[in-house]
Amino acid sequence: MKYYSTNGQAPLASLEKAVIRGLAEDRGLYMPERIPVLPEEFYQNIQTMTFQEIACTVADALFGEDIPAEELHRIVEETLSFDCPVVPVTRSIGALELFHGPTLAFKDVGARFMARLLRHFTQHSGDPRTIHVLVATSGDTGSAVANGFLGVEGVCVHVLYPKGKVSPIQECQFTTLGQNITALEVDGCFDDCQALVKSAFMDAELTERLRLTSANSINVARLLPQSFYYFHGYAQMKRLGLAGQLVVCVPSGNFGNLCAALIAGRMGLPVKRFVAANNANQVFFDYLQTGKYTPRPSIPTLANAMDVGDPSNFARIFELYGRDWQAICGDISGSVCDDTRILALIKQCRAQYGYLLDPHGACGFDAVYHRLGRGESALLCETAHPAKFKDTVERATGIPVDVPTRLAAFMQGTKQSVPISKDYREFKEYLSNLQ
Numbered sequence: 001m002k003y004y005s006t007n008g009q010a011p012l013a014s015l016e017k018a019v020i021r022g023l024a025e026d027r028g029l030y031m032p033e034r035i036p037v038l039p040e041e042f043y044q045n046i047q048t049m050t051f052q053e054i055a056c057t058v059a060d061a062l063f064g065e066d067i068p069a070e071e072l073h074r075i076v077e078e079t080l081s082f083d084c085p086v087v088p089v090t091r092s093i094g095a096l097e098l099f100h101g102p103t104l105a106f107k108d109v110g111a112r113f114m115a116r117l118l119r120h121f122t123q124h125s126g127d128p129r130t131i132h133v134l135v136a137t138s139g140d141t142g143s144a145v146a147n148g149f150l151g152v153e154g155v156c157v158h159v160l161y162p163k164g165k166v167s168p169i170q171e172c173q174f175t176t177l178g179q180n181i182t183a184l185e186v187d188g189c190f191d192d193c194q195a196l197v198k199s200a201f202m203d204a205e206l207t208e209r210l211r212l213t214s215a216n217s218i219n220v221a222r223l224l225p226q227s228f229y230y231f232h233g234y235a236q237m238k239r240l241g242l243a244g245q246l247v248v249c250v251p252s253g254n255f256g257n258l259c260a261a262l263i264a265g266r267m268g269l270p271v272k273r274f275v276a277a278n279n280a281n282q283v284f285f286d287y288l289q290t291g292k293y294t295p296r297p298s299i300p301t302l303a304n305a306m307d308v309g310d311p312s313n314f315a316r317i318f319e320l321y322g323r324d325w326q327a328i329c330g331d332i333s334g335s336v337c338d339d340t341r342i343l344a345l346i347k348q349c350r351a352q353y354g355y356l357l358d359p360h361g362a363c364g365f366d367a368v369y370h371r372l373g374r375g376e377s378a379l380l381c382e383t384a385h386p387a388k389f390k391d392t393v394e395r396a397t398g399i400p401v402d403v404p405t406r407l408a409a410f411m412q413g414t415k416q417s418v419p420i421s422k423d424y425r426e427f428k429e430y431l432s433n434l435q
């Protein structure tokens with residue numbers, strides 16, 4: 001499979017090149033040249049298959065030309081060492097819990113898959129150099145990437161995070177790991193961290209000597225494996241007798257996860273329509289209303305992993321629909337949920353249905369609760385464990401939230417970080433000492 005750039009000015013790339021480069025030469029995002037449609041009988045039998053079996057079938061279709069089947073299945077099996085159950089919430093809404101991975105966020109699957117793909121490429125490329133992954137984080141991405149890459153041979157991860165601006169638990173999730181993970185504590189804000197990473201990628205002196213790559217959601221290796229979720233979610237809804245007119249609702253920030261859902265739809269997954277649930281950052285919602293895409297600075301909300309004012313995967317969605325606004329509106333609707341409503345819905349859903357939402361899932365619940373048509377049912381993505389947003393959830397419900405042992409365990413480790421300023425020269429000196 002070849003990958004093309006959404007900007008149309010870069011040469012086609014192999015999977016290896018698309019994964020190692022991240023962004024195409026023309027700064028566009030890579031897209032698979034064609035989206036394979038899976039056979040009818042797969043969908044007829046899907047409810048009898050396990051998550052791993054389903055994911056192997058999807059992975060074969062997407063990556064089978066590029067990775068030998070046995071290795072690909074090993075990558076999938078190592079990636080999916082946990083389940084993503086559908087928990088019925090109301091009679092017509094099932095929550096697809098995407099948060100049972102090591103850092104309790106859905107980004108674990110993409111990060112783990114990408115790490116193992118890179119391991120495969122380092123073992124087979126003939127270039128013996130270590131791959132250095134640079135990632136700037138405001139919290140969740142750093143923890144998922146650091147844990148996903150932990151102990152993977154041939155790859156080192158450098159997480160840049162703003163000093164004092166990530167939650168204590170998130171900080172522990174990437175500063176206590178050791179091995180091939182280094183945390184750089186930047187005396188600055190998230191934008192400073194991102195600027196340092198960008199400067200490094202544009203520094204020819206460095207990029208010629210070191211193999212540098214990034215691991216944010218623009219990378220196809222993080223994006224495409226997220227489509228596994230939707231097939232597995234569909235299979236479970238089918239078992240519940242709720243897949244006849246299925247609405248898939250995705251709480252969205254950079255729109256990588258929704259994009260993966262749309263790709264699953266193109267592969268033939270029987271989904272009636274999609275809903276992009278937003279918090280108060282409503283750039284996409286406004287686009288659906290007006291046909292004009294106007295990026296804006298993000299505003300902080302309780303669902304902070306969705307505080308994005310210029311979603312990076314918008315270009316991919318645009319591309320999937322041939323830049324046709326009406327076609328996009330035909331498949332996708334939007335919703336906006338402010339902080340007051342997030343708190344009210346967490347409380348109401350817990351009281352009425354006994355299900356505890358996190359602030360991101362609450363935005364999704366808002367988008368489908370009492371908003372389904374006759375005969376429709378909704379697969380609602382729950383993107384984070386409520387304990388990760390303990391304070392907000394307790395404030396909403398007045399009930400203490402148990403912290404899973406897995407999450408609490410991160411707090412036991414010893415924090416180790418390299419303090420640096422936001423001055424690029426200091427970061428460059430750090431990178432210059434790497435091999």
Ligand SMILES: *Cc1c(COP(=O)(O)O)cnc(C)c1O
Nearest residue numbers: 252253254255256257305383384
């Ligand atoms: C990253 C994240 C999102 C947003 O996902 P996108 O793919 O960027 O749209 C939503 N919820 C949680 C908890 C996240 O960590």
